Amino acid sequence: MSRFIEWWRQGSVWVWLSGAALALSLIMVVGLVLFLGAKGLGFFWPGDVQQFQLADGVVLGQVTDRENEGHSHPARIQVKVANRDVYGQDFRWINISDIQHSSFPKDAVLVERLENGPFIGRMTRIEEYGQVLAKGDETLSIARSRLPSAKAHQAQIKTLEQNEAGSLNSRLEKLRLNERKLEIQGKQTPQTTLEIEDKRQELHQQFEQLQTRLDALRAQSDSLTVTLETVDGHSKTIPLAGVVRIVPVNSMGLFDKTGVYLSRVWEFVSTGPREANTEGGVFPAIFGTVMMVMIMSLIVVPLGVLAALFLREYARDGWLVRAVRISVNNLAGVPSIVFGVFGLGFFVVTVGGGIDNFFFPERFPTPTFKTGGILWASLTLALLTLPVVIVATEEALSSVPRNQREGSLALGATKWQTLWNVVLPGASQGILTGLILAMARGAGEVAPLMLTGVVKLAPSLPLDTTFPFLHLDRKFMHLGFHIYDVGFQSPNSEAAKPMVFMTALLLLLIVLVLNIFALRLRKKLRRRTGGSSF
Amino acid sequence: MSTAAQPEIRLAQRPVSSDRFPLTDPTVHIAPILIRTDSLNLFYGEKQALFDINIGFPKNTVTALIGPSGCGKSTLLRCLNRMNDLIDGVRVDGKVILGEQDLYAPGVDVISLRKRMGMVFQKSNPFPKSIFENVAYGLRIQGIRDRLVVQEAVERSLRGAGLWDEVKDRLGESGLGLSGGQQQRLCIARALAIQPEVVLMDEPCSALDPIATAKIEELIFELKAKFTIIIVTHNMQQAARVSDFTGFFWLGKMIERDLTERIFTNPKQQLTEDYITGRFG
Numbered sequence: 051m052s053r054f055i056e057w058w059r060q061g062s063v064w065v066w067l068s069g070a071a072l073a074l075s076l077i078m079v080v081g082l083v084l085f086l087g088a089k090g091l092g093f094f095w096p097g098d099v100q101q102f103q104l105a106d107g108v109v110l111g112q113v114t115d116r117e118n119e120g121h122s123h124p125a126r127i128q129v130k131v132a133n134r135d136v137y138g139q140d141f142r143w144i145n146i147s148d149i150q151h152s153s154f155p156k157d158a159v160l161v162e163r164l165e166n167g168p169f170i171g172r173m174t175r176i177e178e179y180g181q182v183l184a185k186g187d188e189t190l191s192i193a194r195s196r197l198p199s200a201k202a203h204q205a206q207i208k209t210l211e212q213n214e215a216g217s218l219n220s221r222l223e224k225l226r227l228n229e230r231k232l233e234i235q236g237k238q239t240p241q242t243t244l245e246i247e248d249k250r251q252e253l254h255q256q257f258e259q260l261q262t263r264l265d266a267l268r269a270q271s272d273s274l275t276v277t278l279e280t281v282d283g284h285s286k287t288i289p290l291a292g293v294v295r296i297v298p299v300n301s302m303g304l305f306d307k308t309g310v311y312l313s314r315v316w317e318f319v320s321t322g323p324r325e326a327n328t329e330g331g332v333f334p335a336i337f338g339t340v341m342m343v344m345i346m347s348l349i350v351v352p353l354g355v356l357a358a359l360f361l362r363e364y365a366r367d368g369w370l371v372r373a374v375r376i377s378v379n380n381l382a383g384v385p386s387i388v389f390g391v392f393g394l395g396f397f398v399v400t401v402g403g404g405i406d407n408f409f410f411p412e413r414f415p416t417p418t419f420k421t422g423g424i425l426w427a428s429l430t431l432a433l434l435t436l437p438v439v440i441v442a443t444e445e446a447l448s449s450v451p452r453n454q455r456e457g458s459l460a461l462g463a464t465k466w467q468t469l470w471n472v473v474l475p476g477a478s479q480g481i482l483t484g485l486i487l488a489m490a491r492g493a494g495e496v497a498p499l500m501l502t503g504v505v506k507l508a509p510s511l512p513l514d515t516t517f518p519f520l521h522l523d524r525k526f527m528h529l530g531f532h533i534y535d536v537g538f539q540s541p542n543s544e545a546a547k548p549m550v551f552m553t554a555l556l557l558l559l560i561v562l563v564l565n566i567f568a569l570r571l572r573k574k575l576r577r578r579t580g581g582s583s584f
Numbered sequence: 585m586s587t588a589a590q591p592e593i594r595l596a597q598r599p600v601s602s603d604r605f606p607l608t609d610p611t612v613h614i615a616p617i618l619i620r621t622d623s624l625n626l627f628y629g630e631k632q633a634l635f636d637i638n639i640g641f642p643k644n645t646v647t648a649l650i651g652p653s654g655c656g657k658s659t660l661l662r663c664l665n666r667m668n669d670l671i672d673g674v675r676v677d678g679k680v681i682l683g684e685q686d687l688y689a690p691g692v693d694v695i696s697l698r699k700r701m702g703m704v705f706q707k708s709n710p711f712p713k714s715i716f717e718n719v720a721y722g723l724r725i726q727g728i729r730d731r732l733v734v735q736e737a738v739e740r741s742l743r744g745a746g747l748w749d750e751v752k753d754r755l756g757e758s759g760l761g762l763s764g765g766q767q768q769r770l771c772i773a774r775a776l777a778i779q780p781e782v783v784l785m786d787e788p789c790s791a792l793d794p795i796a797t798a799k800i801e802e803l804i805f806e807l808k809a810k811f812t813i814i815i816v817t818h819n820m821q822q823a824a825r826v827s828d829f830t831g832f833f834w835l836g837k838m839i840e841r842d843l844t845e846r847i848f849t850n851p852k853q854q855l856t857e858d859y860i861t862g863r864f865g
Binding site for chain 2: 456462
């Protein structure tokens with residue numbers, strides 16, 4: 051007892067308490083990452099396909115969940131049977147007591163399709179123009195060898211559709227806008243109308259030519275088909291070009307499975323979503339998130355730094371400055387959805403509407419800037435994160451030693467020269483700390499984006515190869531919104547559940563990467579400007 | 585500059601104590617006053633910190649300002665290049681005359697005035713930049729872009745500050761990586777680069793070890809051939825070693841100012857004698 055009192059009196063308890071608090075925080079962070087990783091990363095692993103013999107039929111699928119006996123139900127397992135187009139749902143619960151027999155059939159195959167989700171069953175036949183290329187056991191190997199060329203063909207069609215058809219479309223749209231502009235300006239003459247009509251005819255012709263070419267290609271692509279059969283005898287014939295991946299899970303070794311795993315992970319981060327976002331990848335969302343954070347940083351840093359410079363260096367300390375400072379700090383506590391409302395009301399409707407009226411009257415009633423877009427979303431988030439940057443910058447400015455300022459002023463530098471050459475470089479590390487905090491906050495916000503430009507599915511990226519390359523008026527996808535959409539707005543939320551965890555993990559990863567980028571920048575600055583403790 | 589209008593000072597032999605330094609002209613010569621104050625009073629808000637200061641600083645000499653803490657010697661130094669303007673609530677009346685110009689006259693361009701005065705601070709304050717850029721700073725802010733001119737000025741100033749040989753191979757490294765004494769000499773080089781007329785030193789050695797201090801003192805002695813130096817110091821031995829003239833300050837008043845030799849051997853005021861013999865302070 052006396053030892054305990056001694057221990058208490060020496061203050062060791064505070065060491066333990068603070069250490070425990072730190073440990074708890076660390077455990078929570080690590081736990082969060084591990085939880086997301088465990089739930090999300092396993093999703094891409096090709097699990098074995100199991101066949102269950104029940105009293106009333108056969109079930110073939112992957113076991114995804116287990117529940118012990120509860121009040122209302124006996125012990126049961128959840129099986130992903132896939133074949134959504136045949137069964138109407140992807141999952142099925144089976145009571146363990148109903149299972150008479152189970153096995154892992156070697157010939158069971160998991161076929162990932164572009165449409166209708168995966169198929170679990172057997173591959174029975176492959177045909178080209180109605181000619182059977184292979185049947186039975188050989189089908190699988192032939193289908194796998196033909197798959198890359200079929201996919202390449204499909205990719206070619208897609209490129210044609212996107213590039214050529216897209217460019218024709220945009221030229222038609224431009225023509226229409228030109229016509230409308232002339233009409234608005236009252237410069238329309240029979241001559242111009244005729245010219246435009248000519249051009250339009252020409253474009254339509256080109257469009258039809260392209261269409262015939264595409265039709266031929268599609269017919270060729272559709273001619274190569276595989277026939278799939280479910281375990282209970284339904285069969286389905288689909289073009290091989292509609293197949294993403296053929297995975298004969300049960301006959302694969304660890305090495306092959308790892309290959310499938312990696313290719314699935316790659317697909318996830320490098321391609322766009324399919325099937326109402328429940329399949330495919332999240333690349334547009336990654337791109338949108340990163341780009342929005344970048345644009346936000348470009349806006350918030352100059353603005354925040356200048357504001358802090360004025361507050362700290364130029365404004366005379368008085369009640370007004372104190373009031374401004376308190377307001378700025380309070381701004382940091384305003385719920386983000388309020389910023390979203392402001393962004394919608396001010397940026398989108400007022401500013402965007404003004405821009406549309408002034409610059410794009412011919413596009414009416416289609417809005418250009420009077421609708422959500424990546425610029426408005428970035429501006430809104432810049433506003434949201436402004437207090438963080440201002441506070442960090444003010445802190446950093448006040449940490450620059452007074453004698454360095456005096457040293458500069460004594461050499462005959464003006465106040466601005468001193469700020470620019472001595473104070474700001476000295477404060478740059480602190481400013482970057484502010485930027486890191488702002489980016490972390492900005493990358494994770496969803497609510498204001500929903501009002502100012504994020505969408506479930508954006509047809510094109512805000513940065514592409516068509517003039518003017520950077521399309522700030524475009525809507526975009528965002529990982530945070532993607533989580534919400536896939537998890538809670540999805541028609542097939544059970545199948546998309548692992549995607550939610552995976553997307554969340556990815557969002558964390560991106561925030562981490564952005565932070566590491568900023569940290570490296572800060573380290574580089576520190577090396578150049580010498581050690582500063584801030 | 586017309587010397588007739590200004591009081592002339594007869595410069596005596598170097599103080600005897602400084603046998604470490606070679607004697608300059610041992611004979612008496614005449615030095616014109618470069619900068620002087622005229623009934624200078626300074627107030628921090630209501631509190632008066634300087635009372636009716638009249639002091640002249642002859643060209644190409646070293647003047648030491650000594651006195652106990654809070655006696656106003658640093659404040660006086662900072663009046664000379666108007667650094668006190670930066671402090672809220674400071675009010676100055678009287679004159680500071682550099683050449684023939686009153687620095688406190690209305691319409692004086694403080695920025696260009698400060699270019700005529702180099703200042704070295706108590707705590708070395710290199711900028712978070714490379715050694716080269718630290719020295720080049722004064723030229724850069726004047727808009728001098730010519731690389732050759734800047735390089736030449738940097739080398740000259742670093743040589744002038746006795747630092748060239750130590751840093752010539754690492755001019756691109758951060759100035760904050762130097763030792764304390766080197767940093768202080770870097771700051772001196774920085775002040776010399778703008779080719780000032782007057783160099784103001786505010787206890788330049790108070791944060792340095794004896795070896796670094798000796799180097800700076802030697803440097804001060806060399807610099808006075810080109811510049812007029814005013815140095816605030818707490819160290820009376822230092823004042824005796826480096827200066828030609830010494831002013832003793834007490835509670836914001838200048839008690840006595842004379843040739844250093846006389847102040848330290850035969851002061852006229854009892855207060856001065858008490859201070860330099862260590863009876864208070």
